[in-house]
Every structure is written in C-alpha cells, then in structure tokens.
Amino acid sequence: MALTTVDVRSSLNVLGRILQWLVVPLAVPVLVALAYGESPVPYLVAIGATLVVGTALVQFERDRIHDREAFLTVSLAWLGIAVVGAIPLYVEGTGVFASPVNALFEGMSGITTTGATVIRDFDAHTQALLMWRQVLQWLGGLGVLLLATAVLSRLSVAGAQLMETETRTKDVTKLTPGIEDTAKLLALVYLLLTAGATLVLLALHLLGLAPEMTAFDAVAHALTAIATAGFSPRAESVGAFSPAVQWAVTLFMIVGATNFVLLYALLGGNATRLRRSEEFRFYLGILGAGTLLIVGLLIADPRFTADPETTARHATFQVASIVTTTGYASTDFNTWSAAAKNVLFVAMFSGGMAGSTTCSIKTLRWLIVTKSFWRDLNVSAHPRSVRAVRVGREVVGEDTIRDVYAYTLVALVIFIVGTVLLVADAERVGDPITEFEALSAAASMFFNIGPAFGQAGPYGTYDGFARTSKLLMVLLMWVGRIEIIPVMVLLTPTFWRRP
Amino acid sequence: MALTTVDVRSSLNVLGRILQWLVVPLAVPVLVALAYGESPVPYLVAIGATLVVGTALVQFERDRIHDREAFLTVSLAWLGIAVVGAIPLYVEGTGVFASPVNALFEGMSGITTTGATVIRDFDAHTQALLMWRQVLQWLGGLGVLLLATAVLSRLSVAGAQLMETETRTKDVTKLTPGIEDTAKLLALVYLLLTAGATLVLLALHLLGLAPEMTAFDAVAHALTAIATAGFSPRAESVGAFSPAVQWAVTLFMIVGATNFVLLYALLGGNATRLRRSEEFRFYLGILGAGTLLIVGLLIADPRFTADPETTARHATFQVASIVTTTGYASTDFNTWSAAAKNVLFVAMFSGGMAGSTTCSIKTLRWLIVTKSFWRDLNVSAHPRSVRAVRVGREVVGEDTIRDVYAYTLVALVIFIVGTVLLVADAERVGDPITEFEALSAAASMFFNIGPAFGQAGPYGTYDGFARTSKLLMVLLMWVGRIEIIPVMVLLTPTFWRRP
Ligand SMILES: [K+]
Ligand SMILES: [K+]
Numbered sequence: 001m002a003l004t005t006v007d008v009r010s011s012l013n014v015l016g017r018i019l020q021w022l023v024v025p026l027a028v029p030v031l032v033a034l035a036y037g038e039s040p041v042p043y044l045v046a047i048g049a050t051l052v053v054g055t056a057l058v059q060f061e062r063d064r065i066h067d068r069e070a071f072l073t074v075s076l077a078w079l080g081i082a083v084v085g086a087i088p089l090y091v092e093g094t095g096v097f098a099s100p101v102n103a104l105f106e107g108m109s110g111i112t113t114t115g116a117t118v119i120r121d122f123d124a125h126t127q128a129l130l131m132w133r134q135v136l137q138w139l140g141g142l143g144v145l146l147l148a149t150a151v152l153s154r155l156s157v158a159g160a161q162l163m164e165t166e167t168r169t170k171d172v173t174k175l176t177p178g179i180e181d182t183a184k185l186l187a188l189v190y191l192l193l194t195a196g197a198t199l200v201l202l203a204l205h206l207l208g209l210a211p212e213m214t215a216f217d218a219v220a221h222a223l224t225a226i227a228t229a230g231f232s233p234r235a236e237s238v239g240a241f242s243p244a245v246q247w248a249v250t251l252f253m254i255v256g257a258t259n260f261v262l263l264y265a266l267l268g269g270n271a272t273r274l275r276r277s278e279e280f281r282f283y284l285g286i287l288g289a290g291t292l293l294i295v296g297l298l299i300a301d302p303r304f305t306a307d308p309e310t311t312a313r314h315a316t317f318q319v320a321s322i323v324t325t326t327g328y329a330s331t332d333f334n335t336w337s338a339a340a341k342n343v344l345f346v347a348m349f350s351g352g353m354a355g356s357t358t359c360s361i362k363t364l365r366w367l368i369v370t371k372s373f374w375r376d377l378n379v380s381a382h383p384r385s386v387r388a389v390r391v392g393r394e395v396v397g398e399d400t401i402r403d404v405y406a407y408t409l410v411a412l413v414i415f416i417v418g419t420v421l422l423v424a425d426a427e428r429v430g431d432p433i434t435e436f437e438a439l440s441a442a443a444s445m446f447f448n449i450g451p452a453f454g455q456a457g458p459y460g461t462y463d464g465f466a467r468t469s470k471l472l473m474v475l476l477m478w479v480g481r482i483e484i485i486p487v488m489v490l491l492t493p494t495f496w497r498r499p
Numbered sequence: 500m501a502l503t504t505v506d507v508r509s510s511l512n513v514l515g516r517i518l519q520w521l522v523v524p525l526a527v528p529v530l531v532a533l534a535y536g537e538s539p540v541p542y543l544v545a546i547g548a549t550l551v552v553g554t555a556l557v558q559f560e561r562d563r564i565h566d567r568e569a570f571l572t573v574s575l576a577w578l579g580i581a582v583v584g585a586i587p588l589y590v591e592g593t594g595v596f597a598s599p600v601n602a603l604f605e606g607m608s609g610i611t612t613t614g615a616t617v618i619r620d621f622d623a624h625t626q627a628l629l630m631w632r633q634v635l636q637w638l639g640g641l642g643v644l645l646l647a648t649a650v651l652s653r654l655s656v657a658g659a660q661l662m663e664t665e666t667r668t669k670d671v672t673k674l675t676p677g678i679e680d681t682a683k684l685l686a687l688v689y690l691l692l693t694a695g696a697t698l699v700l701l702a703l704h705l706l707g708l709a710p711e712m713t714a715f716d717a718v719a720h721a722l723t724a725i726a727t728a729g730f731s732p733r734a735e736s737v738g739a740f741s742p743a744v745q746w747a748v749t750l751f752m753i754v755g756a757t758n759f760v761l762l763y764a765l766l767g768g769n770a771t772r773l774r775r776s777e778e779f780r781f782y783l784g785i786l787g788a789g790t791l792l793i794v795g796l797l798i799a800d801p802r803f804t805a806d807p808e809t810t811a812r813h814a815t816f817q818v819a820s821i822v823t824t825t826g827y828a829s830t831d832f833n834t835w836s837a838a839a840k841n842v843l844f845v846a847m848f849s850g851g852m853a854g855s856t857t858c859s860i861k862t863l864r865w866l867i868v869t870k871s872f873w874r875d876l877n878v879s880a881h882p883r884s885v886r887a888v889r890v891g892r893e894v895v896g897e898d899t900i901r902d903v904y905a906y907t908l909v910a911l912v913i914f915i916v917g918t919v920l921l922v923a924d925a926e927r928v929g930d931p932i933t934e935f936e937a938l939s940a941a942a943s944m945f946f947n948i949g950p951a952f953g954q955a956g957p958y959g960t961y962d963g964f965a966r967t968s969k970l971l972m973v974l975l976m977w978v979g980r981i982e983i984i985p986v987m988v989l990l991t992p993t994f995w996r997r998p
Binding site for chain 2: 432
C-alpha cells in the first residue's frame with residue numbers, strides 16, 4: 001500500500017457513489033415544492049446534475065481505499081456536496097442567490113453544518129428552498145458523525161482516535177463487530193434523536209406552549225438542532241418561538257454535541273457511561289461556567305433589563321448555541337456588552353464532545369491540553385516524577401498529546417491568518433470591517449458556528465462581505481469541518497507520490 | 500532533593516544578593532542627576548531601599564538552589580527589580596508618576612524590556628529619570644540573557660534547552676567549562692555590542708549624518724536597542740533621528756535578537772556557525788517576508804505617499820522592531836492601513852532567536868512547530884514512514900516537540916484571556932476600547948514588545964488604561980518575560996510540598 005501512488009480513481013469512484021445518493025435528500029425539497037405549489041425544477045436540476053456526474057465518476061474502477069484515498073475522498077465529498085447543495089439555490093436564483101458565490105457559500109455553510117447565511121430577506125425564498133437548507137445540514141451532521149466514527153478515528157487525526165477509547169467503543173465493537181456497524185448504530189441514534197426533537201416541538205405546540213410552531217418549523221429545527229448546525233427558516237432564528245421552545249432547543253443542542261456512543265448507551269438504558277465520562281463532565285462544566293459568566297455580565301449591564309427567567313434563558317441558550325457550535329439565536333446577542341460578546345467569542349473555540357455532530361476544537365482536545373499542561377507543570381517542579389496523562393481510566397499516549405497540541409495550535413494559527421485576510425480584503429474593496437467583525441467571522445467560519453458579531457451577527461447576513469472574502473470563508477468552512485488534516489495532507493508533495 | 504519542600508530561604512537569599520547588586524545600575528542616574536544639576540534623591544532613596552531589603556534577605560541561609568528554587572528566585576527577581584525600578588519614578592513623582600500604579604507599570608515595562616510607557620509628556624521628566632528607564636532595560640536584557648543561558652536551558656523549559664543544542668554550546672562549553680563561564684562570555688558580548696552601538700551612533704553624528712544625536716541619546720538608544728527593549732528618551736522614539744540612524748538602529752535590533760552564542764563565534768572570527776544556523780535563516784526569512792509584505796501594502800495604500808527609500812526604511816524598521824520585540828518607532832505606524840497594522844500585529848507573535856534578548860515565542864519554537872507539523876502531515880499520508888524532526892543537524896526529541904507546542908499554545912491562550920479581560924475592564928470603567936486596541940495591547944504586553952495600536956500606539960501612551968488594566972498588564976509583562984513556566988509552576992500545589 002505505502003509503495004504505490006494515491007489511488008485517485010478509487011476516490012473518485014466513492015465520490016460518485018456519494019453524489020448518486022444525494023438523490024434521496026434532494027427528494028425532500030421536491031416534495032415540499034409540490035406540497036406548497038412551488039416549482040420543483042431547481043431540485044430536479046440538481047438531481048439530474050448529481051446523477052450524471054455521480055454515474056460518470058462511478059465508472060472509475062474502485063480498487064482500494066486506504067488512508068490517503070480516505071483523505072482525498074473526504075475532502076472531495078464535502079466540496080462536491082456543497083456544490084450540489086448550491087445548485088438549486090442558484091437555479092432558483094431569488095434574492096441573494098442570483099450570485100453563484102452566494103449560492104456556493106450557503107451550500108458549504110449547509111453541508112459543513114456552519115449555519116451562516118447570506119439571506120437578507122427570508123420571505124423572498126420558497127418553502128422548498130428553506131427546507132432544503134435544513135435537510136442539507138442534517139445530512140452534514142450525519143456525514144460528520146460517520147466521518148468521526150469510521151474515518152478520522154481510524155486515521156488517528158489529532159487525538160480523534162481517543163474518542164473511541166474514552167467512550168470505550170471497544171465494548172460496542174464487541175457487541176457489533178466492525179466499524180461499519182458502529183457507524184450504522186450511531187446513524188440510528190441520530191435519526192431517533194431527530195425524530196424525538198420533532199415530536200417534542202410538535203407536542204409543545206399541541207400543549208399550547210408553542211403557538212408559533214408549525215409542523216414545518218418543528219421538522220426544520222429538529223433537523224438542524226441535533227446536527228448542531230443552526231440554519232433556521234425564520235429570520236429571528238429560535239427567537240421567533242416561545243420560551244418553552246427555547247429551553248427545549250437548548251437541550252437538543254446540548255444533546256447533539258454529546259458523544260453519540262454515550263447517547264447510544266443511554267438510549268439502551270445505560271446511564272453510567274455518560275455519568276462516568278470525564279469529558280462529559282468537562283463539557284457540562286464549560287457550559288455551566290460560560291452560562292454563569294454571561295448571566296453575571298447581563299445583570300451587570302444597565303442596558304439589559306430582562307426578568308430573571310429571560311436572562312437565564314438567553315444566557316443558557318446562547319452559551320449552549322456557541323459551545324455546541326449550533327449558532328442559533330434566541331435574541332440579538334450582538335447588542336450585548338463588549339464583555340459578554342467577548343465571552344461568547346472565546347466560547348467559539350470550545351466545541352462540544354468528540355464523536356458528536358459538534359465542530360470547533362472540541363472538549364476532548366481541551367481536556368487533554370489542560371490535563372497534560374498541568375502534568376507538565378508538576379513535572380517541572382519535580383522532574384523525577386513521571387506521570388501519565390489519563391482521561392477517565394485510559395492513559396493518553398505522549399504522541400497523541402503532541403498531536404492534540406499540534407492540532408489546536410494549527411487551528412488557532414489558521415484562524416488568525418483568516419482574520420488578517422478578511423481585514424485586508426474588506427479594506428481592499430473599500431468597505432472596511434472592524435477587527436472584532438473579522439475575528440468573529442473567521443472563528444465562526446473556521447469552527448463552523450454560524451453567526452459572528454457586527455454585520456454578520458445573529459440577525460445579520462454574510463451577504464455584505466466582498467465576494468473574495470466569501471470564497472475565503474467557503475475555504476475556511478470546508479477545511480474546518482473535516483478537521484484540517486485531510487485537506488492539508490493534500491498539500492504535501494509526498495501525498496501524491498510513492499514514499 | 501526531590502524529597503524535600505522548596506527551599507524558600509535559599510531563594511530569598513539569592514533575591515537579596517540581586518537586590519544588593521542593583522546599587523550599581525542605580526549609580527548611573529545618580530551621576531546623570533549630578534551632571535544635569537537635577538536631584539539625585541529619588542535614586543538615593545531607591546539605593547537605600549534595595550540595600551536595606553537586600554541585606555535583610557541575605558540573612559536567610561543559602562542551602563541549595565535546585566529547579567524549584569530557581570523558578571522561585573527568577574519569579575521573585577523580576578518582580579523585585581520592577582519594584583525597585585519604580586521607586587525613583589514614584590519618589591520623583593512628576594507627571595504621570597504621581598500614581599504608584601504608573602510607576603510600577605513603567606518599572607515592570609523596564610526590567611522586562613517591554614518598552615511600553617505611561618509617559619504623556621517627555622519634557623516633564625528629568626534626564627536622570629529618562630536615563631534610568633534606559634539603564635533598567637539594559638539590565639533586563641542582560642538578565643534575560645543570563646536567564647536563557649544559565650537557568651531556562653537547564654530547566655528544559657519548553658525547548659529552551661535546544662537553544663544550546665542548535666547553536667552547539669557544547670563546543671563553547673568545551674572551551675570554557677561550566678554554564679557560568681558561558682554566561683560570562685555572553686554578558687561580555689552584550690557589553691561589547693552595546694559599546695559598539697554607542698560608538699556607531701556617535702560616529703554618525705560626527706560624520707554629520709545624525710545632527711540630532713547627542714551623546715546622551717547615543718548611549719540611551721544603544722542601551723535599549725541591543726536589549727531589544729525599546730524605551731527612548733524621545734517622544735518620537737527613533738523617528739526623532741535621521742534616516743542613517745534609523746538604518747543603523749534596524750541593524751542593532753536585528754543583532755540584539757540574534758543568538759548570542761552565534762554572535763560570540765562571529766566576534767571570534769567564525770562566521771560559519773551563523774551562516775549554517777537553520778534558525779538564523781528562518782529568522783531572516785521572517786524579517787524579509789514581513790518587510791516585503793509591508794512594502795507592498797504601503798505602496799498599495801493611496802494615503803501613503805513616501806519616496807521609495809522612506810518606504811523601504813519604515814517597512815524594514817517597523818518589521819524589525821516588532822519581530823525582534825524591540826518596539827521602537829521610526830514613524831507613527833498607527834496611521835497605516837488596517838492590513839499593514841494586522842501584519843505587524845501577527846509579527847508580534849514571532850520574536851527573534853532563542854538565546855538572545857528577544858521576547859515573544861521566538862523563531863526556534865516556530866521553526867520546530869513548522870517542521871514537526873510538516874513531518875506529521877507527511878506521516879499522515881504515509882503512516883509507516885517515521886521521520887525525526889531535525890533543526891540543523893540535531894534531532895529534536897518528541898518530548899521537546901510536545902513541550903514547544905504546549906508552550907506556544909498556552910502563550911496564545913493567555914494572550915486571548917488577557918484580551919478579554921482588557922475589554923471587560925475598559926467597559927467596566929466606562930471607557931470602552933476597540934477589540935484591536937485590546938488585542939494588540941495584550942499581545943504587546945505579554946510578548947514584551949511595547950507599542951500597540953490605537954491609544955497605546957507608538958506615539959501614544961498606556962496612561963489612558965484603567966488602573967486595574969495596568970495592573971493586569973504588569974502581570975502579563977512579568978509572566979511573559981520569564982517564559983510563563985516559572986510563574987505558573989508556583990501555582991501547582993506540588994511545588995510547595997514534597998512530591
Ligand atoms: K453551526
Ligand atoms: K520591547
């Protein structure tokens with residue numbers, strides 16, 4: 001294997017299969033269009049395009065999919081689905097989607113579960129288009145779940161293999177042999193949770209606790225809540241709904257960013273593994289600390305005069321929304337104090353648990369960083385005391401620690417470079433942005449969160465950025481979502497030749 | 500050794516010795532005061548204070564100075580000298596120094612070679628005070644040189660030991676046995692370079708190329724250029740002098756941030772080691788790339804209309820000033836385009852070569868990060884190809900790579916936390932700052948550079964920040980200058996007890 005060049009044909013073959021399969025999710029907006037008396041043509045065009053290209057690619061012979069072929073396939077898949085996702089938007093061509101760059105931005109934002117939108121006027125678009133964005137994100141959540149379980153863990157990308165160790169997938173594997181079966185189980189959990197979230201939202205409506213919640217809205221938000229994705233067919237995002245809905249969605253987001261192996265155990269009646277998970281406690285700790293901090297800052301802000309329940313709700317919702325990288329808004333947090341906005345900004349770097357639909361750096365990596373740095377400090381004080389770093393009962397290998405540090409550092413470096421490029425590009429086109437707009441937009445794109453601060457705030461739009469900036473953002477979303485390494489590996493000359 | 504508690508008495512004993520020695524540098528402003536007919540009292544008060552406290556501390560019995568005692572001593576020394584450095588400023592009490600926080604800020608900025616100032620009106624202060632600031636910085640440069648050679652390398656702080664390996668101090672050690680002798684040699688190099696810089700500046704004046712350059716100015720700037728420290732007795736910094744002076748100072752800054760072991764070899768007629776140093780080439784590459792980038796951005800900026808020599812000079816000067824962490828200004832780069840300012844901001848994270856007077860993360864660490872991440876990408880593509888990371892001919896151990904990653908990441912995290920605290924504190928006192936002001940001020944403090952952007956720009960002042968913010972900055976300067984670990988180690992409970 002290592003003595004051959006990368007097998008591009010096999011990778012293209014798999015890509016072709018994936019593109020063919022896109023017919024299934026694309027059937028949803030066709031049905032919605034028919035139900036609402038809208039034109040299904042944009043989705044039929046996309047179906048035609050993905051079938052033609054997919055079938056053409058499948059003609060390539062499939063020989064082997066090893067590490068390098070997996071990296072290539074993953075990179076191409078996320079790019080390819082983004083393009084297919086963009087086709088109906090551009091064909092429909094209403095409002096901002098008359099621009100192909102805007103369509104591509106929205107497609108990439110969809111499949112990467114980022115949730116950043118260029119839409120300015122939600123009423124200008126069809127129900128089919130609004131639902132397609134939701135479906136695309138649900139697909140993105142599923143994709144990343146399979147990616148984390150079946151691909152990244154095998155390729156040992158920067159501690160991704162620990163996701164299994166920590167949560168003892170070994171046990172799951174004993175019950176259900178093979179990675180493929182684990183992936184299927186987690187997909188089932190994903191499906192069940194989405195269905196459950198839909199039912200809860202519908203039940204709240206039937207109980208009179210969510211008057212604004214239509215069946216369309218219930219499905220639409222369930223699709224992007226469990227996926228920690230963040231698109232909403234409503235301009236006010238979850239702020240359009242009642243407090244009960246906001247509390248429920250807070251829970252869905254937190255669940256969506258919880259390790260799915262633990263959720264599988266929980267659904268099977270085994271709550272012990274979740275309770276015992278050190279990463280889960282760390283994740284809850286970050287959510288709790290962030291919420292308390294925001295509550296304190298909102299209370300201290302004389303311009304913010306809500307009652308205690310509202311304060312607690314918005315603080316909990318927004319911290320969960322950012323930490324889980326969902327990106328929904330329950331209120332326009334862009335109007336909060338600079339300190340509160342900075343806390344949310346820092347929360348962008350967290351992410352939820354590994355092995356979930358979450359994006360960003362993830363709590364597992366931060367836990368390893370924290371524990372190993374604390375270990376190093378202790379070793380500095382007592383050089384002869386050599387201690388291993390443990391997460392739960394598992395020892396984390398020193399190579400893994402190094403990889404986790406490297407991953408986190410490289411992520412921060414790319415984020416900083418992205419910020420500078422956004423500032424420079426905005427200045428170039430004569431429409432300067434503030435440093436905070438650039439910082440938060442770069443972080444929001446690269447960590448697949450969605451909203452930023454300033455013009456791209458929760459109730460704003462990314463349409464105002466220069467076309468070149470939006471293309472840079474497409475790149476950031478793509479590289480960030482598939483955990484950097486698969487794309488960066490493609491840049492090494494040795495990837496393309498024999499070792 | 501490891502079975503006992505930390506020996507606080509021994510650490511205090513060494514601190515006492517250091518404080519006693521401060522009498523020597525404090526004699527300089529006394530002489531300046533006498534020469535200019537100013538009052539020497541503030542400096543005599545400081546001499547008295549440091550002698551009394553130093554002599555009291557020396558009464559503690561000195562038993563052993565091992566790793567933990569070294570960390571404690573280093574932390575206490577930089578804090579202690581900052582306080583002693585502040586005494587004359589506060590006693591003199593002119594202008595901004597009527598505030599003890601301001602005096603402490605300036606003292607810490609001095610000894611840490613940061614070069615950030617709270618001074619608003621340079622004419623309001625005595626020549627003695629202005630020279631004392633310079634002397635304090637020169638002392639800070641010497642201190643860090645000794646720290647890097649004799650202490651941090653021995654304690655293996657985050658790759659600091661590589662400074663020796665890379666530059667083959669082993670050879671030097673062969674010639675001159677013992678760390679102490681190496682330290683003495685490097686101190687001699689430091690002294691010679693400072694003297695050389697003084698003579699060059701005086702020569703430029705005598706040749707008519709530097710009409711503004713007095714003997715006082717020549718000494719003052721030589722003291723803080725080789726120390727990559729950045730204080731100037733002039734409000735316009737090096738912008739007060741002729742182009743010839745600015746080019747010369749550019750060279751001094753670059754030399755000051757070059758590994759002193761290599762400079763020692765160079766002064767001994769051996770240029771080969773400098774030429775062969777991979778880190779030196781990397782360092783020059785960063786300087787060159789940064790300069791080209793700034794030149795391009797200045798040319799592209801319609802508001803910047805200087806001739807080619809001026810453009811090249813300011814670009815070279817400011818990039819060198821920031822990369823070497825000196826912090827001088829040849830012009831008000833605060834008025835440059837947002838893109839150019841962002842490039843300078845990113846340059847703050849570089850620093851010069853390990854084993855020099857430079858601050859920030861340093862080129863050695865970035866070189867190791869770059870090479871090892873590139874190695875990791877190649878290994879991702881070809882898992883069976885295990886390759887060692889080399890700097891020059893030396894293999895960098897995997898533990899060292901991990902430490903370097905950890906150090907760099909923790910530095911970035913502290914910088915981000917510092918930024919948020921500055922934003923929150925400014926908002927608290929009702930005097931909000933922009934995110935870019937906070938970011939650049941936090942980076943400038945923690946990486947000991949000096950100027951930032953906005954109110955604390957090169958021709959601005961840090962006086963406008965809230966008192967609490969200034970105390971936070973004192974903390975950032977302190978922790979950053981002694982490379983984080985010595986202070987953070989003190990926070991672990993095991994530091995204070997038996998292992
Ligand atoms: K998202
Ligand atoms: K400096």
